[in-house]
Amino acid sequence: MTSRSRTAPAHIAMFSIAAHGHVNPSLEVIRELVARGHRVTYAIPPAFAEKVAETGAEPKLWNSTLPGPDADPSAWGSELLDHVEIxxxxxxQALPQLIEAYEGDEADVPDLVLQDITAYPARVLAHRWGVPAISLSPNLVAWEGYQEEVAEPLWAEPRSTGRGKAYYARFQAWLEEYGVDLHPDSFAGRPDRSLVLIPRVLQPNADRVDETVYSFVGACQGDRAAQGDWERPAGAEKVVLVSLGSTFTNQPGFYRECVRAFGDLPGWHLVLQIGQRVDPAALGDVPANVEVRSWVPQFAILKQADLFVTHAGAGGSQEGLATATPMIAVPQAVDQFGNADILQALGVARHVPSADATAETLRSTALALVDDPEVARRLKEIQAEMAKEGGTRRAADLIEAELPVEQG
Known part of the structure; x- marks a missing residue:
């Protein structure tokens, strides 16, 4: 007979880094697993311990050497090798801490490992413990042909340098030290099993993704009441939210252009999130219809907004789609450029490069988007498609399906 069925309470261990864009997408999945009776531990640096604990999971704390969640983007370096070396x-340095946390005086080895794509130690630990590992991807995943089309051209020059060769040698030696027989590229980019926490429409070459490995569950939204609410001002005919996320916020010049674009536009109300590093005084005189905040309950506002000016991060892009909000995408870094192009190709956004994001361009683009019935139709169509992907509950179902069944 079996001592527990596949869905009986288990210990599930989640691993991530202290970055909003990597922690936030997993939180509702974790909350759902806890609600189903599983014990969930979540290995995370202290900066996110409180946010993790709110889901009912138990934080397992470790100290990170990565730039903190509010660090300037320049702390990550300017080249590919800067980033991956960090x-x-x-x-x-994290792996010994995590081994002690889970294998110390009171051994606490889980039944299954969940890992954000940046949490390299998690896959090593799953191998060490002989338990299944599932990657949770908050952004695009590799497709058949990705290696030849993207990875090889991207790495051709760095891989040929002494520094690049040393990086790969160091990575390979670390894997071998812990008995992992994989090339670093496969280890970091080719999980055995993965849940993709973005809508399938945001995935490049989705028709070439191996869905025996990758399951698109879409946006895992939940009750955001704890983040606060927002009330649309009386008399606001149109509401526009401007947010560059949590990292690339030190853009006072861009914010001034947004104030110029929407500040004297009759009937419009502008909600401007500027982050922690910009002094509101740097914006100059702000009209009464402009609401300047360091942080906003983004999803609550988007449910009522008519336009979203976004950096096109994975989280913001899918929230715009989930609320059927037209978008102006002004990407700042990494995958945001690709997301912006995809949103534009879907017919729900316009990609405006940062250098072109003048008040005049933002205003004319906004007026064209919000009055376009085809944009509205396409957004409603995508919103309906996303609702069918299953989100949080399907993600939890798929995780439970991977739990090993103990025989007894």
Missing amino acids: FLADAM
Whole structure:
């Protein structure tokens, strides 16, 4: 007979880094697993311990060497090797901490490991413990042909340098030290099983993604009441939210252009999120119809907004789609450029490069978008498609399906 069925309470361990864009997408999945009776531990640096604890999971704290969640983007370096070296160094110093946390005086080895795509130690630990590992991807995943079309051209020059060769040698030696027989590229980019926490429409070449490995569950939204509410001002005919997320916010010049674009537009109300590093005084005189905040309950506002000016991060892009809000995409870094192009190709957004994001361009683009019935139709169509992907509950179902069944 079996000592527990596949869906009986289990210990599930989640691993991530202290970054909003990597923690936030997983939180509702974790909350759902806890609600189903599972014990969930969540290995995370202290900056996110409180947010994790609110889901009912137990934080397992470790100290990270990565730039903090509010660090200036320049702290991550300017080249590909800068970025990946930081992640590898952090993983190498984190692993002994995590081994102690789970294998110390009171051994606490889980039944299954969940890992954000940046949490390299998690896959090593799953191998060490002989338990299943599932990657939770908050952004695009590799498709058949990705290696030849994207990875090889991207890495051709860095891989040929002494520094690049040293990076790969260091990564390979670390894997071998812990008995992992994989090339670093496969280890970091080719999970055995993955849940993709974005809508399928945001995935490039989705028709070439191996869905025996990758399951698109879409946006895992939940009750955001704890983040606060927002009330649309009386008399506001149109509401526009401007947000560049949590990292790329030090853009006072861009915010001034947004004030110029919407500040004297009759009937419009502008909600401007400027982050922690910009002094509101740097914006100059702000009209009464402009609401300046360091942080906003984004999803609550988008449910009532008529336009979203976004950096096109994965989280913001899918929230715009989930609320059927037309978007102006002004990408700042990494995958945001690709997301902006996809949103434009879907017919729900316009991609405006940062250098072109003048008040005049933002205003003319906004007026064209919000009055276009085809944009509205396409947004409603995508919103309906996303609702069918299953979200949080389907993600939890798929995780439970991977739990090992103990024989007894």
